[in-house]
Amino acid sequence: MSTREDIIVSDDEMTRQEAFMHSVREMNPEADKKYTISTYGCQMNENDSEKLAGMLESMGYKHTDELEESDLILFNTCCVRENAELKVYGHLGSLKALKARRPDMIIAVCGCMMQQKDVVQHILKKYKHVDLIFGTHNMHRFPELLYQALNTDAAVADVSASEGYIAEGIPIKREHGVKAWLTIMYGCNNFCSYCIVPYVRGRERSRRISDIIDEAKLLGHQGYKEITLLGQNVNSYGLDLNDGTSFSKLLRGLEDAEGIERIRFMTSHPKDLSDDLIYAMRDCSKVCGHLHLPVQAGSNRILHEMNRKYTREHYFDLVNRIREQIPDISLTTDIIVGFPGESDEDFEQTLDLIRRVRYDYAYTFLYSKRTGTPAAKKSEQVSEEIKKARFDALLELQNSISREINSTLAGKQLEILVEGRSKNNISMMTGRTRTNKIVNFKGETGLTGRLATVKIEKTGTWSLDGSLV
Numbered sequence: 001m002s003t004r005e006d007i008i009v010s011d012d013e014m015t016r017q018e019a020f021m022h023s024v025r026e027m028n029p030e031a032d033k034k035y036t037i038s039t040y041g042c043q044m045n046e047n048d049s050e051k052l053a054g055m056l057e058s059m060g061y062k063h064t065d066e067l068e069e070s071d072l073i074l075f076n077t078c079c080v081r082e083n084a085e086l087k088v089y090g091h092l093g094s095l096k097a098l099k100a101r102r103p104d105m106i107i108a109v110c111g112c113m114m115q116q117k118d119v120v121q122h123i124l125k126k127y128k129h130v131d132l133i134f135g136t137h138n139m140h141r142f143p144e145l146l147y148q149a150l151n152t153d154a155a156v157a158d159v160s161a162s163e164g165y166i167a168e169g170i171p172i173k174r175e176h177g178v179k180a181w182l183t184i185m186y187g188c189n190n191f192c193s194y195c196i197v198p199y200v201r202g203r204e205r206s207r208r209i210s211d212i213i214d215e216a217k218l219l220g221h222q223g224y225k226e227i228t229l230l231g232q233n234v235n236s237y238g239l240d241l242n243d244g245t246s247f248s249k250l251l252r253g254l255e256d257a258e259g260i261e262r263i264r265f266m267t268s269h270p271k272d273l274s275d276d277l278i279y280a281m282r283d284c285s286k287v288c289g290h291l292h293l294p295v296q297a298g299s300n301r302i303l304h305e306m307n308r309k310y311t312r313e314h315y316f317d318l319v320n321r322i323r324e325q326i327p328d329i330s331l332t333t334d335i336i337v338g339f340p341g342e343s344d345e346d347f348e349q350t351l352d353l354i355r356r357v358r359y360d361y362a363y364t365f366l367y368s369k370r371t372g373t374p375a376a377k378k379s380e381q382v383s384e385e386i387k388k389a390r391f392d393a394l395l396e397l398q399n400s401i402s403r404e405i406n407s408t409l410a411g412k413q414l415e416i417l418v419e420g421r422s423k424n425n426i427s428m429m430t431g432r433t434r435t436n437k438i439v440n441f442k443g444e445t446g447l448t449g450r451l452a453t454v455k456i457e458k459t460g461t462w463s464l465d466g467s468l469v
């Protein structure tokens with residue numbers, strides 16, 4: 001069996017980092033320093049931020065939402081689309097005055113954007129008030145890097161070019177008390193032609209199955225009820241371990257994690273979704289009836305240009321096989337509009353695919369040109385105006401489908417996991433069905449973390465209203 005020692009950070013190195021945590025804590029004897037973390041991008045980044053928060057709390061820092069009273073401001077960045085990058089630059093720029101008033105404050109930037117050399121150079125040159133820069137591949141070294149930043153006036157930048165490690169045992173401060181993110185693998189091997197992720201996150205690296213199951217058991221023991229397994233393409237989990245480990249084996253192995261009532265996962269690449277996984281989803285009682293299956297486009301020509309390695313016919317067949325085994329499954333997807341060269345006919349094919357599949361929900365993105373990816377070199381970029389018009393048309397179609405699907409739930413009794421008070425309306429409690437639909441209902445705060453049955457009374461496009469049964 002593979003021991004995964006090839007890329008797991010050694011115990012000695014983790015002990016070294018603990019020593020740095022201790023040194024930073026000694027510089028903060030009252031344990032009264034405060035930190036803010038701003039997270040951009042996907043759930044994996046959110047999970048990374050929980051680890052960064054965990055390390056900071058171990059170093060005696062306390063969380064605050066107030067930038068003004070922060071001793072450390074950390075941006076965990078995303079570079080999947082240009083928008084997210086521009087926001088980071090905007091926020092960094094606006095901190096210049098605060099840093100001038102509070103020179104002891106540490107401004108740190110980490111995450112995917114920092115895995116790009118030109119971005120790091122740009123920040124070092126244009127944002128001289130930034131104290132610390134590090135990438136995704138060396139996050140476990142944050143204590144050492146922070147210690148250096150606290151003890152020098154120069155900017156500390158460590159964005160080692162290595163392929164990336166797996167660090168086990170980083171302390172973690174989770175955002176939510178009921179449901180937890182659980183990263184099972186890092187990186188991506190797929191090189192979809194529009195996507196920067198494989199360049200900044202490196203090749204696929206799977207955590208040991210035993211480490212994942214132990215973490216799930218610990219979460220169950222700590223009172224978490226739901227876990228979401230995270231990876232850029234969870235369907236290829238385990239392949240790099242070369243010992244027969246697979247994602248379906250992992251799902252089956254997680255069934256007896258005591259206390260965990262629900263298991264979700266994302267993201268699944270259609271080309272790698274096996275019958276074996278469909279059967280595991282069907283058989284495992286804790287695995288929820290929801291699948292996020294990004295299709296990206298509905299035209300075979302564009303799918304080919306995107307290097308997605310499947311056709312619409314293959315995708316339809318996959319959806320049929322999934323629905324045959326799990327009839328009530330809810331399906332969601334990601335779609336990019338305005339990929340270079342996308343014609344009106346190509347876009348019509350995307351609308352047609354949406355009408356046929358009938359997703360419960362679709363995340364729609366305007367194509368964003370990412371330097372270094374093959375699609376960025378294509379000459380026929382689609383105008384912003386056309387992209388926007390296609391985006392609006394797609395949204396309108398999807399909203400009507402979401403509304404129709406949700407309306408069929410009126411009068412039904414559904415199991416929800418109660419997550420707490422609704423953020424939008426604090427007089428209501430909120431929870432999610434196994435199919436990941438939001439249900440708002442009147443109830444006591446004490447129900448948080450419990451499974452409850454609700455009768456659906458009102459249905460909308462994005463959420464449902466119900467009452468406790």
Ligand code: 5AD
Pocket residue numbers: 080081194195196294296334335336365366367368369370
């Ligand atoms: N432009 C727009 N959307 C993108 N995505 C990835 N790269 C880009 C890009 N360059 C979308 C894909 C992916 C989701 C996480 O982000 O739809 O599934």
Ligand code: SF4
Pocket residue numbers: 188189190191192195196197198232233269
């Ligand atoms: Fe990007 Fe494609 Fe990998 Fe998803 S599967 S992270 S879209 S390269």
